[in-house]
Amino acid sequence: MTRTAGRTRAAARTPGAAEVRHPTRAERVATGRALRSEFPRSSHAELPPERRDRDPLELLSSQDAARVPELLPIRYARMAVSPFTFYRGAAQVMADDLASTPxxxxxxxxCGDAHLSNFxxxxxxxxxxxFDINxxxxxxxxxxxxxxxxxxxxxxxxxxENGYPAKERRAIVEASVAAYRNCMRDLAGKTSLEVWYTHITSDELAERFGSNVSRSGRKLLSKTFAKARTRSNLGALERFVGEQDGQQRLLADAPLVVPVRDLVEPGTDPDELAAQLRDMLARYRETLEPERRALFDRFQLVxxxxxxxxxxxxxxxxxxxxxxxxxxxxxxxxxxKEAEPSALEAYVGRSEYDNAGQRVVVGQRLMQTVSDIFLGWIRASGFDGRRRDFYLRQLRDWKGSAEVETMLPAGxxxxxxLCGWTLARAHARSGDRIAIAAYLGSGASFDVAVAEFARRYADRNTDDHGALVSAIGSGHVVAAEPLID
Structure with a gap:
C-alpha cells in the first residue's frame, strides 16, 4: 500500500479567510525533519514487486481510444526504438508504479513527466x-x-543506452539528485519573491555549468544556443510554408504534417470551415492577457x-x-496541442480544472519563471464532432534541446x-521548500536511495520495452517506420 503522510497542505488556503495562519520557519523545518522518522530517506530506494495484474502495454493501449487511429503505429514505432524512447512515452506506466512507493x-x-528530454x-x-522544463x-x-x-x-x-559503466552511471544519477537537494536547500534560505524570480539564462547556464565540461563540450553548448535562436517563426516559415495559387500555405508532409484542407470531408464549404476556425481563435484569444490580445489582433489566420x-x-x-x-x-x-487528463489523476485525484488545457497552462505558469506570451487554452469541436481540450503556444520560439543520446559522461x-537544479526551483515555487529541504537534509541519504530506485526501475523499463518489441514482432501491436519530425 502507498504510505502517505496525512497532513493538510499549508498552501491550500483561501486568501482572506479568517483562519489563515502561516507556519513559522521553525515549524516548517520541524515538519520536514519529523517526516524522516515516518518515511526514512532510505525508503525511497524501494520498488515494490510487480503486481500480477501489471500490464504496461494495457496501460498504454488504454490511452489509444481517444487518439487518432492512423497515428498510433507511429507512436509505437517511436517508443520501440530503444528503452529510452519507450521511457519517454511511458509516463502513465511509471505513474502506476510510483503510486505504490513511499x-x-x-x-x-x-511536472508528471520530468525526464531529461522534457527540459x-x-x-x-x-x-x-x-532554460527550464518545457x-x-x-x-x-x-x-x-x-x-x-x-x-x-x-x-x-x-x-x-550511451554505454556508460554502471559505476559511472551511479555517480551521475546521484549527482543529479544531489543538485535537486542542494538547490532546494539553497532556496529554503531565500525569500518567497527571490524564489519566484529565480531562473537561469543561457549566459548563466554557460557560466555555472560550462566549467564542468570539456572545451569541445563548451563549444557544443554555444552551437546549441545558436541553433535554438534559429528555431524561430521565420525559421518555421522557411521549413513549413510554400506558395500555392498565389497564397502562402502550409506544405503537406504526410503523415507528419497534413494540411486541414486534406483532412476535411469532400464538399466541405471552405468559408464555413474558415468561420469555425476564426471562432475557435476568438475564444482562445479571451484566455490571453489584454496587452497580448492587442498583439494577437495584428495577425490573421492563413x-x-x-x-x-x-x-x-x-x-x-x-x-x-x-x-x-x-x-x-x-x-x-x-x-x-490536445490536452488529456494527466497521467497522475488516477492516483492523486482529478484536476480542479474542468478544461485539461487550462490545467496545463496553469501548471506551466506555476512551474516556469517565464512562459510563452501566447500561452492559452480552448475547448473546441473536432472533425468527429467531439469537443476536445487544447492548449496553445508558439510552435517555435528559440526552442532548443540537448542531444541526450550523444552525450559523453561529463556532459x-x-x-x-542542471535538470535537477531546474526541477527543484520549479517545485519550490508551489511547494513548501523549507519543509522539503529539512526532510532532504545536508547528507547524501536521499541521493543514494533514489539512485538505487533508478537502477531498479531501469531494469523494469528494459523489460517493458522488450514486451513492446515482442508484441510488435508478433503482430499484437501495429507499428510503422519510426518517422522522425
Missing part, C-alpha cells in the same frame, strides 16, 4: 534565452518525489495543419496554425545536475 505528503505542482531552451518575453502535458499537484524519481531514472536509462509531435503524445491531436501580420515575412506560428553529469 511519499511524504508534501505536495508541489508536479530545454526557449525565449523569454524579454527575448533572453532561458513539457507540461501531465502537470498536476502531486508528490515532489515522483518527479525526482522520474528524472533520476531517465538519467540511468540514458546512461545505459492556414492550419495537423502535426505529429513527440513520442508519448503521438496520436493526440496537434495543430500547427499559420498566421500572418503585415505581409508574408511577418509570421506567427501557433501550436494547438551527462553537468546536464543531469
Amino acid at each position: 511519499r511524504t505528503g508534501l505536495t508541489v505542482q508536479a 530545454g531552451l526557449f525565449a523569454s518575453p524579454e527575448r533572453r534565452l532561458v 513539457d507540461f502535458d501531465e502537470t498536476l499537484p502531486g508528490p515532489w518525489e515522483w518527479d525526482v524519481k522520474r528524472l533520476a531514472t531517465s538519467v540511468e536509462v540514458a546512461g545505459r 492556414d492550419m495543419a495537423r502535426k505529429v509531435v513527440g513520442v508519448g503524445s503521438v496520436g493526440t491531436r496537434c495543430w500547427m496554425l499559420l498566421l500572418l501580420g503585415t505581409d508574408e515575412r511577418d509570421p506567427l506560428f501557433l501550436q494547438a 551527462m553529469k553537468a546536464y543531469g545536475e
Whole structure:
C-alpha cells in the first residue's frame, strides 16, 4: 500500500479567510525533519514487486481510444526504438508504479513527466534565452518525489543506452539528485519573491555549468544556443510554408504534417470551415492577457495543419496554425496541442480544472519563471464532432534541446545536475521548500536511495520495452517506420 503522510497542505488556503495562519520557519523545518522518522530517506530506494495484474502495454493501449487511429503505429514505432524512447512515452506506466512507493505528503505542482528530454531552451518575453522544463502535458499537484524519481531514472536509462559503466552511471544519477537537494536547500534560505524570480539564462547556464565540461563540450553548448535562436517563426516559415495559387500555405508532409484542407470531408464549404476556425481563435484569444490580445489582433489566420509531435503524445491531436501580420515575412506560428487528463489523476485525484488545457497552462505558469506570451487554452469541436481540450503556444520560439543520446559522461553529469537544479526551483515555487529541504537534509541519504530506485526501475523499463518489441514482432501491436519530425 502507498504510505502517505496525512497532513493538510499549508498552501491550500483561501486568501482572506479568517483562519489563515502561516507556519513559522521553525515549524516548517520541524515538519520536514519529523517526516524522516515516518518515511526514512532510505525508503525511497524501494520498488515494490510487480503486481500480477501489471500490464504496461494495457496501460498504454488504454490511452489509444481517444487518439487518432492512423497515428498510433507511429507512436509505437517511436517508443520501440530503444528503452529510452519507450521511457519517454511511458509516463502513465511509471505513474502506476510510483503510486505504490513511499511519499511524504508534501505536495508541489508536479511536472508528471520530468525526464531529461522534457527540459530545454526557449525565449523569454524579454527575448533572453532561458532554460527550464518545457513539457507540461501531465502537470498536476502531486508528490515532489515522483518527479525526482522520474528524472533520476531517465538519467540511468540514458546512461545505459550511451554505454556508460554502471559505476559511472551511479555517480551521475546521484549527482543529479544531489543538485535537486542542494538547490532546494539553497532556496529554503531565500525569500518567497527571490524564489519566484529565480531562473537561469543561457549566459548563466554557460557560466555555472560550462566549467564542468570539456572545451569541445563548451563549444557544443554555444552551437546549441545558436541553433535554438534559429528555431524561430521565420525559421518555421522557411521549413513549413510554400506558395500555392498565389497564397502562402502550409506544405503537406504526410503523415507528419497534413494540411486541414486534406483532412476535411469532400464538399466541405471552405468559408464555413474558415468561420469555425476564426471562432475557435476568438475564444482562445479571451484566455490571453489584454496587452497580448492587442498583439494577437495584428495577425490573421492563413492556414492550419495537423502535426505529429513527440513520442508519448503521438496520436493526440496537434495543430500547427499559420498566421500572418503585415505581409508574408511577418509570421506567427501557433501550436494547438490536445490536452488529456494527466497521467497522475488516477492516483492523486482529478484536476480542479474542468478544461485539461487550462490545467496545463496553469501548471506551466506555476512551474516556469517565464512562459510563452501566447500561452492559452480552448475547448473546441473536432472533425468527429467531439469537443476536445487544447492548449496553445508558439510552435517555435528559440526552442532548443540537448542531444541526450550523444552525450559523453561529463556532459551527462553537468546536464543531469542542471535538470535537477531546474526541477527543484520549479517545485519550490508551489511547494513548501523549507519543509522539503529539512526532510532532504545536508547528507547524501536521499541521493543514494533514489539512485538505487533508478537502477531498479531501469531494469523494469528494459523489460517493458522488450514486451513492446515482442508484441510488435508478433503482430499484437501495429507499428510503422519510426518517422522522425
